[in-house]
Amino acid sequence: MVMIKTPEVVATKQDVVSTQEPEEKKQINKRFLLFKIDVFVLSFVCLQYWINYVDRVGFNNAYVSGMKEDLNMKKDDLNVTLTCFTVGYVVGMLPNNLILLVVPPRLWLSFCTFSWGLLTLGMFKITSFEQACAIRFFQALFESCTFSGTHLILGSWYKEDELPLRSAIFTSSGLIGSIFSGFMQVAIHTRLDGVGNLEGWRWLFIIDFCITIPISIYGLIFFPGVPDHTSSSSKFSMTRYIFTEQELQYARRRLPARDESTKLDWSVIPRVLKRWHWWFFSLVWVLGGENLSFASNSTFALWLQNQNYSLSNRNNFPSGIYAVGIVSTLLSAFYMSCIPKSRHWHVAVFISVILCVVAIMIRANPLNSAVMFTAQYLGGVAYAGQSVFFAWANSVCHDDLQERAVVLASMNMFSGAVNAWWSILFYAASMVPRFERGCYALIATSVSTIIVSIYIRYLQNIELDNKKVTAYIDANDMMVSEGEDEDEEEYEEDNMTLHERDIERSYP
Numbered sequence: 001m002v003m004i005k006t007p008e009v010v011a012t013k014q015d016v017v018s019t020q021e022p023e024e025k026k027q028i029n030k031r032f033l034l035f036k037i038d039v040f041v042l043s044f045v046c047l048q049y050w051i052n053y054v055d056r057v058g059f060n061n062a063y064v065s066g067m068k069e070d071l072n073m074k075k076d077d078l079n080v081t082l083t084c085f086t087v088g089y090v091v092g093m094l095p096n097n098l099i100l101l102v103v104p105p106r107l108w109l110s111f112c113t114f115s116w117g118l119l120t121l122g123m124f125k126i127t128s129f130e131q132a133c134a135i136r137f138f139q140a141l142f143e144s145c146t147f148s149g150t151h152l153i154l155g156s157w158y159k160e161d162e163l164p165l166r167s168a169i170f171t172s173s174g175l176i177g178s179i180f181s182g183f184m185q186v187a188i189h190t191r192l193d194g195v196g197n198l199e200g201w202r203w204l205f206i207i208d209f210c211i212t213i214p215i216s217i218y219g220l221i222f223f224p225g226v227p228d229h230t231s232s233s234s235k236f237s238m239t240r241y242i243f244t245e246q247e248l249q250y251a252r253r254r255l256p257a258r259d260e261s262t263k264l265d266w267s268v269i270p271r272v273l274k275r276w277h278w279w280f281f282s283l284v285w286v287l288g289g290e291n292l293s294f295a296s297n298s299t300f301a302l303w304l305q306n307q308n309y310s311l312s313n314r315n316n317f318p319s320g321i322y323a324v325g326i327v328s329t330l331l332s333a334f335y336m337s338c339i340p341k342s343r344h345w346h347v348a349v350f351i352s353v354i355l356c357v358v359a360i361m362i363r364a365n366p367l368n369s370a371v372m373f374t375a376q377y378l379g380g381v382a383y384a385g386q387s388v389f390f391a392w393a394n395s396v397c398h399d400d401l402q403e404r405a406v407v408l409a410s411m412n413m414f415s416g417a418v419n420a421w422w423s424i425l426f427y428a429a430s431m432v433p434r435f436e437r438g439c440y441a442l443i444a445t446s447v448s449t450i451i452v453s454i455y456i457r458y459l460q461n462i463e464l465d466n467k468k469v470t471a472y473i474d475a476n477d478m479m480v481s482e483g484e485d486e487d488e489e490e491y492e493e494d495n496m497t498l499h500e501r502d503i504e505r506s507y508p
Contacts, residue, residue, distance in 0.1 A: 049146055050176055051113070051208070052177065053178050055212065064314045080133065081129070083423065091144075113212060113215055147412055167386075168384075171383065176322070185315045285389050293422065293426065294435075354378055359440070359443045
């Protein structure tokens with residue numbers, strides 16, 4: 001393929017045919033536009049996911065920091081509470097993604113962040129296990145907008161070769177929140193335990209609330225939403241001062257072609273069900289989500305408590321798992337973005353092999369501290385699957401916006417639905433310190449992930465071979481002026497289909 005060298009500065013095309021004299025064409029600096037997208041789009045979703053995990057992991061940290069004893073929680077009460085959260089997460093997943101297609105994401109995501117912040121504050125007043133279950137359920141309803149909703153938004157701003165790194169940064173922000181929550185709990189317990197007649201774990205929820213609310217306000221003011229629907233006319237939005245209308249037009253048309261005839265109606269059901277995307281991406285993330293079970297069910301913190309480690313160690317040592325997750329996530333993004341022949345399934349296979357080793361190590365000698373620490377930290381590589389699989393689905397489903405929203409939500413929804421009973425069956429708190437069932441389950445899901453990932457790539461290759469290269473012109477978005485040869489070449493390059501991009505990366 002002959003590569004067209006992209007000029008540094010691209011001229012925009014007129015948006016609407018006007019009877020008046022045409023305005024002078026303005027110039028758009030592509031790099032500066034991408035920088036602004038990173039600053040105002042990526043910053044909010046990362047802050048939102050960061051505090052999401054601070055709130056979420058904070059509950060587990062509170063459990064091992066005195067909440068268990070104060071609420072008289074027994075046996076598998078922690079797992080039941082986590083299941084209540086998971087059920088709420090599953091129930092809210094698909095509705096939240098569909099709402100984002102109708103309600104400006106700036107408004108909805110800010111509202112959801114504010115709502116779960118209020119519920120987090122309510123946690124400091126709980127006096128029973130049942131109250132914790134109820135609040136956690138409603139927290140999850142609002143928090144479920146974050147992960148799959150953000151991937152839907154990222155796919156509306158970034159091209160295929162830009163997605164892996166942005167998805168990795170977004171995923172890493174949640175892991176940073178997990179690390180931050182652990183250290184914050186230790187600091188709170190040391191300095192605030194007993195202040196105001198409140199236990200340290202109650203202060204954790206108060207401080208989480210105080211951090212969450214400013215983030216929701218920041219999103220309401222500065223987050224632009226998606227380029228198709230920015231709600232920039234709102235008096236509370238700074239979007240009209242951050243992006244020009246021409247920049248938003250270019251942000252839309254620089255992405256690959258998309259079928260603009262599809263709508264959010266009942267036709268989305270047969271469209272989704274007749275394609276393999278929904279079936280196999282949902283399946284692969286059910287497996288990928290359960291590959292995270294050792295980390296997501298706080299098995300390391302439970303093991304540390306069982307082995308009589310100090311409170312600070314129970315909160316701090318699991319941070320190493322998230323640190324490994326951050327490093328592996330960023331490395332996988334580097335591989336996907338910078339290596340010409342890289343493929344998503346390569347990373348999936350690598351992760352799965354490592355997790356098989358983790359399961360074997362824990363099953364062989366779970367009481368050996370060196371073995372358990374090594375295995376738990378190695379297990380952090382499973383977090384790289386979040387950015388890899390969702391970026392993969394974003395790219396494959398880009399042609400149909402409504403299908404993409406359903407597929408991304410379904411991936412997380414079905415994973416959560418399985419995890420609601422999977423954690424109790426294989427990773428219950430009563431199974432500490434050996435987690436025998438969990439080890440066997442991890443081997444099964446890891447091997448299955450390899451098989452399904454390879455098959456998805458096989459189906460993707462067939463789809464790419466059959467895809468026709470068609471020009472994309474949206475009359476509502478742009479008008480091509482005659483005689484603008486340089487702009488035509490830029491337009492054609494920016495609207496390369498997924499097939500062309502795949503061939504280009506295969507034969508550098």
